[in-house]
Amino acid sequence: MASSLTLDHVVIAVRDLDAATSDYETLFGRAPSWRGEHPRYGTNNTLFRIENTYIELLAMGAGKAKEKQWREQLAKHLDKHGEGVYALALGTDDVKATARGMRDNGIDIADPHDGNGVDLITGARRSWRNALVDPKTTNGARIFVIEHMSPAETLPSAEITSDPGTFVRRMDHAVVLSADMEAARRVWDDQIGARLALDRTFPDRNTRILFFRLGDITIEISGGASQSRAGEGKPDRIWGLAWGVDSIEATCARLNSAGIETSGPRPGIKPGTIVATAKGEATHGVATLLIEHTPESFRPESRAAQGDALNNTQPRRAFTVRSLDHVVVSTADIAATAANWREHLGLQVAETHEPSFMPIRMAKLPAGDAFVELVQPLSGDTGIARTMSERGPGMHSISLVVDDVDAAVADLRAKGVEVSNAEAGAWPNTRVARIAPAAANGVPVQLLQKDAPPPRDE
């Protein structure tokens, strides 16, 4: 059941349905698919079907309702939170089975109920079966599961009324804000069974995001990087919606001339995307993002997305690791291995060296600012020879640049890390200290100071 869930539609709670309908017509560049009422619920709605979901603007209606709880809950929501995203409707082919599965996973979900709606203009009827989830069990996000009984074409695509490139084509993602990310992850992953696509933390921005996929729409859950006690039990909030358009620039121009203010366009966090925010009353309380995907933006997980996150501000430390100096690779035959690295990777030996105080042969293969150091032990009585016999030839250690190796050693020892005294390195004019592999997850880490004065005994 889990894998088949889609984002069937999103419900936006509004006070004045006519005003909201007119604003969303402008925002989407489309005419509504449906203007209707729910006789049993006592609510009225406007629907816009776009490429991959539909949007329901929902307002209180007049008249008597048989099932009052829908109207009462909507009234309560409008009172407490004002206009904005009200609920996410998860689509399924079998609401009974889905509800049963969720209940087995500990979600408090009502028994499926039949519902129907009438289009006030065409008189068309649509029917469905849905099951309401108690928001308490989903950490505050209002969700229901829906199975449509009417054929999909009963709700036609919202007619495009604006110029090509300037209308909302599809929904890109929904943003849920959470103060309790662990709970949110449990709910969406373990209980609802949405597909977790990403769990990423940006420590320097104190942000953690979870991506869940419902069909081709992403539910992005965003919260703090560290789990705080204060956040536990606080409700999640469906905060914003992102709409895919073909041309951000043209869409913004259209919206601005229609009186909807937009910010941007600006590059999105995801590489290759351009985004703009729609502002003001016209969004009816929904944080609204417009997004254009250029061909480069095919993968949200691209590392370039981390541009901002790279700006770490480090606390002052006794020492700073500047960069990677080199990676040591052991070999039983340095000439043969150097030939492989040259042939397969194009890395060339720039320099060879045999230190006077160590029975090894070394070759330096520069790669950018760092280098690969091939090392062939010439005697079995070296650390590297022993490691080779235990783990085989290959990557042996890494060497990291520090400004002052003595200060680093002192600081590490004060922190209880086992590290050798700083001594002359195998390469001329370097001083190195070796950290015990046991302290560094099995990796021999060497701290290296460049341009160090030669020791007296050489």
Added chain:
Amino acid sequence: MIKKVHHVGIVVRDIEQAMRFYRDTLGLALHKMELIPEQGVKAALLTLGDSEIELLEPTVADNGVARYLERKGEGLHHICFHVDDVERDLADLRGSGTELIDQETRIGIAGRICFLHPNAMDGTLVELCQPLDEYAQLHSTEQVTH
């Protein structure tokens, strides 16, 4: 052609524990934590000048990283080079009959990537990568999304 060392991959049992040394003791800035259910790994990337340290923790029992941990324990796992055209480099390697793990490039944490077989490199596991933005600039949309 190789531009630089992109990262050095280290396999660990527990990323949180490993970060106590690499992040807290050495002071390397953690800039990304990623859980990749599809690949069965959790990764932490720490900035090391122009390169990175990639800590890898297996989250399943039956992938390369898990088998490595089982067989050899924690330690250095691979070295990844940033290249200017990963497709061309891989095509050259295929053409010369170099033993490879990946016959085609694929998407990894570092972008568009491929792994050479350690047999080809006398025991070193080498990864080539090209960040996706650079890859996309070089290749047409059709190639990118196939």
